[in-house]
Amino acid sequence: MAHHRDEDEHVPTAGIVRPYALTSGRTQSSVHLPVEAMVQQLPRAHQREWAGHDQLDRIVLACEERTSVAEIAAKVGLPLGVVRVLLGDLIEDGYLETAAVTLTDSSTLSERKDLIERTLRGLRAI
Incomplete structure (x- = not known):
């Protein structure tokens, strides 16, 4: 006896998109972005509605x-x-920009600690 699926039966679909699909197979950015690089929105980002979907x-x-x-x-x-x-x-x-975060010889101990702490928080969260 053949088993036929009911028309109203929900068929689960994959909810995971492979990472390389999100980047069209690209593994390198044309912009150099170390893990500690700071990124922020530009005014142009406010002109578009970002739904977060x-x-x-x-x-x-x-x-x-x-x-x-x-x-x-x-x-x-x-x-x-x-x-x-x-x-x-x-x-x-033109939606985002990198903000300068490079430390110099004149950077204070507080600036150095802040950068290290932010980087560590981000790495731990990954």
Whole structure:
């Protein structure tokens, strides 16, 4: 006896998209983004409504305040490499920018500690 599926029966679909599919197979960003690099929204990002439903929306929303690459990856729950590629796209499209976070010889101990702590928080969250 053949078993026929009821028309109203729900067929589960895969809810996971492979990371390389999000980046069209790209593994490198054209923008150099170390894990400690700080990223923030540009005014152009406010001209578009970011609903937060897809990965790009979630990344832009995570950058409302200056945030490190590592923290962004943790917030959106995506692999660091994927986030770097998508951040690079958003930077090239003019929605985000990297903020200078390089330490110099004149950086204070407090600035150095703050950068290290932010980086560690982001790495732990990944």
